[in-house]
Amino acid sequence: MTTSLSAGAPARTGQPARRADRIGRGLDGLAASHARAAAALLALCLLLFLPGQISLQPMDRDEPRFAQASKQMLESGDLVDIRFQGEARHKKPVGIYWAQAAAVAAGEALGVPEARTQIALYRLPSLIGAAASVLLAYWAGLAFLPRRGALLAAALYGACLMLSAEAHLAKTDALLAACATASLGALARAWLGRGQRLGLPVLAAFWLGLALGILVKGPMVPLFVALPAAFLSWKAGSARWLGALRPLPGLALVLLIVAPWFAAIAWKSGGAFYAEAVGHDMLGKIGGAAERHGAPPGAYALAVFATFWPGAVFAAMSLPFAWRERRGDAVAFVIAAVLPAWLIFEAVPTKLPHYVLPLLPWLAVLTVLALNAGALDPRRRGARAAALLLPAIPLALTLGLCAFGWRIDGHRIPFAALPLLGGACILAALGWRAFARGMPERALVLGILASCLLGPGVLGVAQRQLPGLxxxxxxxxxxxxxxxxxxxxxxxxxxxxxxxxxxxxxxxxxxxxxxxxxxxxxxxxxxxxxxxxxxxxxxxxxxxxxxxxxxxxxxxxxxxxxxxxxxxxxxxxxx
Incomplete structure (x- = not known):
């Protein structure tokens, strides 16, 4: 590959080159310091995640179940047991309920009217978790990439449709993504810096991410960490590199944080929590398609082209690069962080799109690694055709919303959202054209900008014009x-x-x-x-x-x- 293509610069001269240079200079400016990069990512998160937080109705069925159980904690004053009306809700640990109850209590203290039925307050932990996961993705990316590349990878992850959806739902998954990204980012530093001493912030990120992740969703963060740790230890022929994480004091801290509630719920429920959470909820999903959410293996590999839009098609183009560079430490970690967990999720009969959300930051890192190596080449067979998914997703969403409003919601068309949706389609089409002309970095940036219109257009405007929902x-x-x-x-x-x-x-x-x-x-x-x-x-x-x-x-x-x-x-x- 040429040097210009490897750096994401345009392969042609003239006006397109000057436009691409402006985008490159803009990225350079935003990446001039960590503070500026973090501020840019936070602004991106607010633009993507804030619209619709208040106006979007409680989305059945999981979101109002979590919110109602948190509301009942406030009503009863019982911060140990989890209930939905009179029924025990022994499916997930208590972390998300505490976070939501705290957000609503703060709203009441600030004088929010009817705070306990304001779904936006219950969504605050998800909003914060989603934004934190983007900032942590930037921090994690710095272990693999220069500041500019880490910024682009974090923005690509932050712009994905699945994260935007989870930021609008009062559930566990946005917080889970933040916890997993913190722990995996620290694990990456332990792997890439083998033999070096880790600082206190890195150790805190690893063990607090693990502890809070357990309180939010039980064994999921330990699973996301254990799989790459085992794989990389096998690759290295030794697990001694994990000693830099200070396992004994770290595990003691985790037990100190999680043990009190787990002991309290065991005493209060008589062991029913563990029978339900492990025996029914977790093992039930492994043994069969729970709650009619079944799909065959390969479903995530197909769904990711929508859920990880706009980055998915470029992540797919990065796979040959990942195979070629699999022996390198950086790519080996990304493979270890994604592939084992992904295969497990594909094998489990119960499938929900958000299960793979904590893996998406690492696909974004892989995409930027491939970009910097010149591996996102439009001259590869089928690359231009595959990249048509970039404009296809916003176009399909726009047409689908219009068709839904016309057929299901009394011949309504969400006209107020059409400028945003149309703008997203245009930017995505320009992104495809940029890629076809040999400017993959420009294509990624235009895809991110398209998402900045698409998400607010759907969740902030269109849904308000469809009362049938x-x-x-x-x-x-x-x-x-x-x-x-x-x-x-x-x-x-x-x-x-x-x-x-x-x-x-x-x-x-x-x-x-x-x-x-x-x-x-x-x-x-x-x-x-x-x-x-x-x-x-x-x-x-x-x-x-x-x-x-x-x-x-x-x-x-x-x-x-x-x-x-x-x-x-x-x-x-x-x-």
Whole structure:
């Protein structure tokens, strides 16, 4: 390869070269110091992750389950047991619930109105975790790349669609990614600097990432660390290099942090937490497709082209480079960090796209390593055609949102989002053209800029114009139409956790039409929701001489979790 191509500079002269030089000078300016690079990445995160935090409805089903359990911690004052209404939620450790409860308590202290039903407060740990994972990806990248390359790798990871989605969801995965990136970044320094003493910040990143990761999602961060540690120890013929991480005091610190809660929940639940979390949740996902989330091996390899957009297609082009350089320490670490865990996830029947999120920073590092080596070459067979995925993803999202609004949501088109979505398509197309002309670095930067329009366009603007997605918020808003305060609320058929979160812990989820009739007959101020499939049973519960009350409202929408339309009728009685 030529030197200019290896450095990501344009292969042609003239105006395209001058434009590419401006991008190169811009990267040089942003990478002039660590403080400037960190500030640029933080600005990128705020631009990508803030839009939609307040307006995006609670996304069924996992997000409102986590948020509701955190809310109940505040209501009960019990910071050990985890519950969703009256049901024990023994699936994940307590870390995310503590973080969410703390965020909501801070919101209440600052005077946020109705803080406990403001989903944006519960999303704060995910927002912070996502931004922290990007900054940590930059820190980790510095072990492999100069400052400019680490900045580009971290930005490429920060711009990916999966991280932006997780930053908007009150779940574990954004925090998990931050913990895993911290520990793996420290492990990389131990590997690349074998024989050298590690500083306290590196040791703290490794062991605190491990401890907090255990509190957030149990064995996942230890798994992400143990697999590359074992692989690299086999490659080196010895595990002595791990001694630089100070295992004995480090493990003591981890136990000091995690043991109190694990002991408390074992005592309080009588061992039920471990039976559910390990025996049912974890082993259930390994043994079969839990909660209908099954897919064949290879599903992640296909899904990553959307979830890791805009970097995925360039990461795929980097694989031949990774194979050629597999004996080098830097590429060997990246392979060890990604490949074993990826193969395990492909083999496990239960598959969800976010499972591989902690591996994506390392794909970004590999991509920039390949870029610097001149391996992202448009002259390779099929490279230009593969790079068409860069504009294809935003174009598909734009057309899909318009088609959804037209067909499912009453002939609505999210017109306000079209300038952002169209701009993302144009920038992505320019990125493809830059790659085809031999300017891969320019293509990466244009892809990142396209993501800066696409994410806010979808999550910040388009979803606000599609009320069909907001079934639970529209149902909860019906309480304000009643002439009496604080009505008792029940639901038959429609049992989404988002409704429990928005209505309150005391929402009654009824078993049949007879129970629904009894609920309305109990007197007082009452609001009842009947899903369409249960309406016949509800009507049959009323005697011929006394029909059901007239409906208050009919709500029609689309349930993203089940992939089907939903029709809910509301009934109300007042004193």
């Amino acid at each position: 907001k079934v639970s918020p529209r149902l909860a808003a019906l309480r304000d139409r009643l002439p009496c305060p604080n009505p008792q609320v029940a639901s038959l058929g429609y049992r989404e956790p988002s409704l429990v979160f928005l209505i309150g812990t005391d929402l009654a989820l009824l078993p049949d039409g007879a129970a629904a009739k009894a609920f309305l007959d109990a007197g007082g101020c009452r609001l009842l929701f009947i899903e369409a499939r249960q309406r016949e049973d509800f009507n049959a519960a009323w005697p011929v001489s006394r029909a059901a009350p007239a409906p208050l409202a009919d709500i029609e929408g689309f349930n993203l979790n089940t992939g089907r339309r939903v029709f809910v009728t509301a009934y109300a009685v007042a004193p």
